[in-house]
Amino acid sequence: MSFDTDKIIESADFAIRRAKTAGMDGAYVNSGLTRAFSTRFANSAIHQNFMDFETSFRITVIKRKKRVGVSTNSLSESNVAWAVDRGISIVKYLPDDPEFPGVLTEPQQYQKLQLNDPQIQNLSPSDIADKIVGSINSSHEYDSKVQSVSGNLNLQDGYTFFLSSEDQEYLTPVTGITSTFNVAADDGSGESRSNSSFGGRRFAELPCETEAVEAAKRAVMGLNAQEIEAKEYPVILDYQAAADQLTWVGFALSARTILDEVSFLKDRIGEQFFSESLTLLNDPHDPTFLAARALDLEGVASQKYTLINKGVVESYAYDRLTASKMGAKTNGCSFAIFDESFPFPFASKVAPGNQKTRQQLIEEMDDGLLITNLHYTNYIDMPRGTETGMTKDGLFIIKNGEITGAAKNMRFTDSIPKMFSTTEVSKETLQAVTCFGIHCITPAIKLDSMNFSSKTSH
Amino acid sequence: MDQQQVLLEKCLAETEKYGVRFADARIFSTLRESIEMRNGQVESAGTSRERGMNVRVIINDAWGYATSSRVTKTEIGIMVKQAIDIGKASSLKLRRPVVLTEEPIIKDTYRTPFKIDPFEVDIEEKIELLKMSDSTLREAGDQIRVAESEFAAHRVELTFASSEGSMINQTQTYVGARVAATAVGADVHIRSSRDYKMKGFEHVKEFDYEKEARNTAKEALILVNEAINCPNGKTAFILEPDQLGLTIHESTGHPTELDRALGFEADFAGTSFLTTDKLGTNYQYGSDIVNLVFDPTIPFALGSYKYDDEGVETKKFPIVENGIFKNYMTDRETAHELGYKHSFGNARISNYNRIPIVRMGNLHLLPDPKGPKDIDELVAETKNGIFGLTWKSHSIDDKRTNFQFSTQIGWLIENGEKTKPLKNLVYNAATPEFWGNCDMITQETKSFGFGPSCGKGVPIQGMWIEHGGGWARFQNVNVFAG
Helix, strand or coil, X not given: CCCCXXXXXXXXXXXXXXXXXXXXXXXXXXXXXXXXXXXXXXXCEEEEEEEEEEEEEEEEXXXXXXXXXXXXXXXXXXXXXXXXXXXXXXXXXXXXXXXXXXXXXXXXXXXXXXXXXXXXXXXXXXXXXXXXXXXXXXXXXXCCCEEEEEEEXXXXXXXXXXXXXXXXXXXXXXXXXXXXXXXXXXXXXXXEEEEEEEEECCHHHCCHHHHHHHHHHHHHHCCCCECCCCCEEEEEECHHHHHHHHHHHHHHHEHHHHHCCCXXXXXXXXXXXXXXXXXXXXXXXXXXCCCCCCECCCCCXXXXXXXXXXXXXXXXXXCHHHHHHCCCCCCCCEEEECCEEEECCCEEEECCCCCCCHHHHHHCCCEEEEECCEEEEEEEECCCCEEEEEECCCEEEEECCEEEEEECCEEEEEEHHHHCCCEEEEEEEEEEECCCCCEEEEEEEEEEEEEEEEECCC | CCHHHHXXXXXXXXXXXXCCCEEEEEEEXXXXXXXXXXXXXXXEEEEEEEEEEEEEEEECXXXXXXXXXXXXXXXXXXXXXXXXXXXXHHHHHCCCCCCCCCCCCCEEEEECCCCCCCCCCCHHHHHHHHHHHHHHHHHCCCCEEEEEEEEEEEEEEEEEEECCCCEEEEEEEEEEEEEEEEEECCXXXXXXXXXXXXXXXXXXXXXXXXXXXXXXXXXXXXXXXXXXXXXXXXXXXXXXXXXXXXXXXXXXXXXXXXXXXXXXXXXXXXXXXXXXXXXXXXXXXXXXXXXXXXXXXXXXXXXXXXXXXXXXXXXXXXXXXXXXXXXCECCHHHHHHHCCCCCCCCEECCCCCCCCEECCCEEEECCCCCCCCCHHHXXXXXXXXXXXXXXXEEEECCCXXXXXXXXXXXXXXXXXXXXXXXXXEEEEEEHHHHHHCEEEEEEEEXXXXXXXXEEECCCCEEEEEEEEEEEEEXXXXXXXXX
């Protein structure tokens, strides 16, 4: 499928000229054209499958110390004109926010990033189905105890575009693919499930089959899970579980939650708050990282910077408004989840350790747990960093340096500051995908103690 | 026939060329507006208007589905071809042929009623309401560090047509209001209040921002200055209808979605402890006073709709009756798979570019006609216990048995009276045990619109829901300070 990129450029240019003519101080447009394939499978069969063609267009108009954003999904001239006029009609009634920095006038230098898969143009629905079917079959072939395979594969390919009244312009092709394989095994003693979520930019290289088999191995290994006591255990958070936890740390590093007084990291800059082994970067310039982007939603050039340096909180994530309110400089972290924009370290990457492999972390553990996946984690009280959540489809018992079996799922209730005060990180890193569509590159992380507060029967 | 119906007819005619067994198509339009004021500043103000279409076919016994933001005659041919290709690809790995329940053919137009169109009200009037709310929140005291006041309006128009002959146009208008206060003392606490309804701007006026802001700020200050930590242990526990609604949503609603029980959500949200072998076996879900009803016919409730997005007319039906598990929520495919003659009409889409899946709408705990009249009588009949109010945090396992929720505020009940305010209240329970320990429900009821806050599916879809019922008491609930 070809994309009419001339049309989005033309529409954005028209919108900005219209806003300026109407007396706005400035305006910027975020726009995109996307072709998406979304396939879900369950009980080892495809049950949802669709293809979508999407246009997005959002204009933000700025007048003095205030702004309004209006979105639409049609690039017809009348529709774009409606969006501009609607923004103008609203902005005049808003009170000025003295701390809003107004139009972005500083020239931005955007990194040139190759973010697309050029081979994907001719991809057909049957190519995707073939890849999924092959992976499902491989999972079943691994062991006859594999009962069913569930999962999804979501592929987006297209263009993103930014244009501002200050002549900042950026057009780039982008491909992103995420997938999950969830395998259920059963030997008559009860069901065991294992999960693998992963992503990449190149369809041909997406390791569906490998991950489906890995998930099958873990599902079989999880059979005959024991019920163990709910108490404190040393744990190893495997990649996916570690990414889940770091997402919550990411929310606490957002200048929005700092300003809202709800972050446990408020007033912690310069403090040794986490374990010395923990270094967290925001790295949006690694093109293999699904989070990579050259600019944020406000048109600010994205930056690689350190959030946590050897356990010391070094920086928060800012957008222009929160940076202005906190007397800081934006670091290009304007991000959106469910259409709501706020500053977030969207390209979180944990620096790998230089000593031990993931396997060595396991071998050095006398009595603990390996957690491959977490589910429905949530802050109980964000100002103190207390949190709860479940293990799901991957809780294993480690005894004397070996995985000796699986445990039935448990609930943890603990504090992030406490859990991450004593950590070790492995040498290898992996790109994980969390449930908010947030991507994180992380090693496996060993926590000296994680408190499990209740049990389940599965 | 209007323009949308003409396009849908053309779309269905196009599918016939490929020899499909079934087809349906939709044109879906949304209009949204939201304003968020924080500490006197409008930090977020925006509008969006979107329109798109989709087509779903059964070909080679499999589903094919395609969607597009380009609602044009030219695009129809492209979109239908894509749906056909997708259906053929899906048939490469098919568990069983897709079969749907037989449903009546419907031709109807339906609009939810409202008095004042929220999109016609001046922005100035909305901002004035938020300003008044904001100043009320902040005037309550210096310890109120963050004052939030919000307004939201949303309109959805969906025109649906099927190869069976249905043609339905349904328009729904929702509005919502919210206030929240963050108070800082020795610790930090947020108290909030919100309500959404399927009404017009009149609901925003009825919400009474000033009163809600005053009460919200007052209780935020109580939390930081007077409240004690929730005690640890097992206790009699009372939930008001808002927090009860969350508990219903997570522990009753999701496990009774048939797609979950059949394993279709295993990769993301999970499955259900209410496996299909439990249906029709008098499975004891709760105590005999527990009656949980799905009712999409409640006027102005946020989860009301006349037809689902497969064109099935909805109706009220029991999920749990006298403590016994009675029914799942279904779409046409899952209903047929389980042997239901008809779907209960729970297939919904959140936008044109999403696929219909089984969703909740209005799900309520019915009052007990023999129970205490109201919360005052219920508290008086409780010698010692705890009363919890308003969502703060929630988490539940993938089969929906082990849940742990926390409330913004609680009250200690001693000798039949509310005494001390409680903070950091967390309760943890197992679903059937929790509902089995429900021993009192008031006659008085209240219902809360939660907003588009139920997330399900991949790609995720937000859905409008409303829950509530009577104030309910549960025995032996594990509570602690979290």
